[in-house]
Amino acid sequence: MDKHETSAEHSHGYGIYILVWLALLSLTAITVAVAGIDIGRFTVATALLIACFKSFLVLNIFMHLKSESRSFRVFVGVAIFFLAISFILLFADYSFQ
Amino acid sequence: MISTQAAEVHVHRDDVGSRMGMWLFLFTELLLFGGMFILYSVYRFTYAEEFHRAAKELNTVVGAFNTAILLTSSLTMVFSIIAIQRDQKSLSLLMQALTILLGLFFMVNKYFEWTSKFHHGIYPGSDELLSRSSGEILFFGLYYVMTGLHGIHVLVGMILIAIMSRFTIKDLITHDNYVRLENIGLYWHLVDIIWIFLFPLFYLIT
Numbered sequence: 125m126d127k128h129e130t131s132a133e134h135s136h137g138y139g140i141y142i143l144v145w146l147a148l149l150s151l152t153a154i155t156v157a158v159a160g161i162d163i164g165r166f167t168v169a170t171a172l173l174i175a176c177f178k179s180f181l182v183l184n185i186f187m188h189l190k191s192e193s194r195s196f197r198v199f200v201g202v203a204i205f206f207l208a209i210s211f212i213l214l215f216a217d218y219s220f221q
Numbered sequence: 222m223i224s225t226q227a228a229e230v231h232v233h234r235d236d237v238g239s240r241m242g243m244w245l246f247l248f249t250e251l252l253l254f255g256g257m258f259i260l261y262s263v264y265r266f267t268y269a270e271e272f273h274r275a276a277k278e279l280n281t282v283v284g285a286f287n288t289a290i291l292l293t294s295s296l297t298m299v300f301s302i303i304a305i306q307r308d309q310k311s312l313s314l315l316m317q318a319l320t321i322l323l324g325l326f327f328m329v330n331k332y333f334e335w336t337s338k339f340h341h342g343i344y345p346g347s348d349e350l351l352s353r354s355s356g357e358i359l360f361f362g363l364y365y366v367m368t369g370l371h372g373i374h375v376l377v378g379m380i381l382i383a384i385m386s387r388f389t390i391k392d393l394i395t396h397d398n399y400v401r402l403e404n405i406g407l408y409w410h411l412v413d414i415i416w417i418f419l420f421p422l423f424y425l426i427t
Contacts, residue, residue, distance in 0.1 A: 138303060145296040152288050152420075156281065159425035171421035179414045186295055186410045193237070196244060203248040207255045214259060218266065 144185045151178050236400040243404040247411050250374075254415050257367050261422065264359045271356025276426035278343070279364070280334065284424035287330050288416065291375075294323035295413045298382075298406045308396035310389060317386045317402075320409070324379040331372050335365075364423055371419060374412045381405045 155174045159167060184190040189197060265272045301316035338361075342349030345365055350358055385402050388394045394402050 138300065141296060141299050141303075145292060148292045149289060152285060152292070155421055155425065156285050159281075159421070168426075171425055172418075175418050175421055178417045182295065182410050182414050182417070186299055186413075187407055192240070196241065199241075199244060199248075203251055207251060210255065210259060211262070214263070215266075218263060 140185065144181050148178055148181060234398070234400075236403075239400045240404060240407070243407050247407060250411060250415075254367075254370070257363070257370070258418065258422075261363050261367070264356070264363065265422075265426075268354075268356025268359060271354050272360050273426050275353075275357040275360035276423060278338075278341075279424050280337075281424050283330055283334050284420050287327050288420050290323050290327045290330070291413050291416050294320045294327070295410055297323065298409050302399065302402055302406055305389065305394060305396055305399045305402060313402075314386055314389055317382050317389065321379045321382050321386075324375050324382075327375055328372060328379075331368065367419060368423070371412065371415055374415070378405070378409050378412055381408065 151174050155171055158170050158174075161167075163170070183200065189200060297316045297319040301313045301320065304310075304313035304316055338344065343361055344350065345362055350361055382405055385394060385405050388401060
């Protein structure tokens, strides 16, 4: 059956997860280090960019989105898209008041 | 394959549908926290200076340490699933216990962090806080609500993992039927992701 094969696909070695974990820890260290440097408004942007990349890693590797079927990725994409719309529309209105 | 044989026995099982249901639930969580992040961003935009001043009072070291704890707990969560896939029941149980323990460490840190703030007279509605500017009051209000709600999620996650451990012991979660453990794992990782954003937004405002 298909559904069980997709489950079995999740079974990787431990190695990739340790690598991702190390990457996540390093990115946290980088976020803290960058926060100490004053680069004006780019500080927030950098912190958020790194946070987005960390989430991308967690979603794809830890939450197995990479090995799930396409519909899962479409669903997650739509959810994030609508969240982004609320942010964009709000700030499009708010920042020009 | 073993999994194919299992599929013939469990006719009424749909692991993909089960995980999809969990993801749909996670989207509601995304909107719950998303709404708060929107609130946060608007107030930070309005009171940039006050947010900057208030954030200096949070302990970056404790925040960074808690981030590391939560990231590590995500790793042990993944390990517990791999172990059960490989039919290593006791290893999976050990990893689940470790995940709960790391969640507990996180909460203990949070406890000390909050109580030290209380000792400085900073808590919602305190005289000390109310004497400050409205931007700082908003910052600490958001800080308590958002990290508090996140803390409740960690607590719920720990309870859920404990229930999964019980299922594992009773062989309700096995090497060819572990979707429940996977779903709780998904929840645990989402809580981790929310913290990934909370940490820089509250602790690292320069």
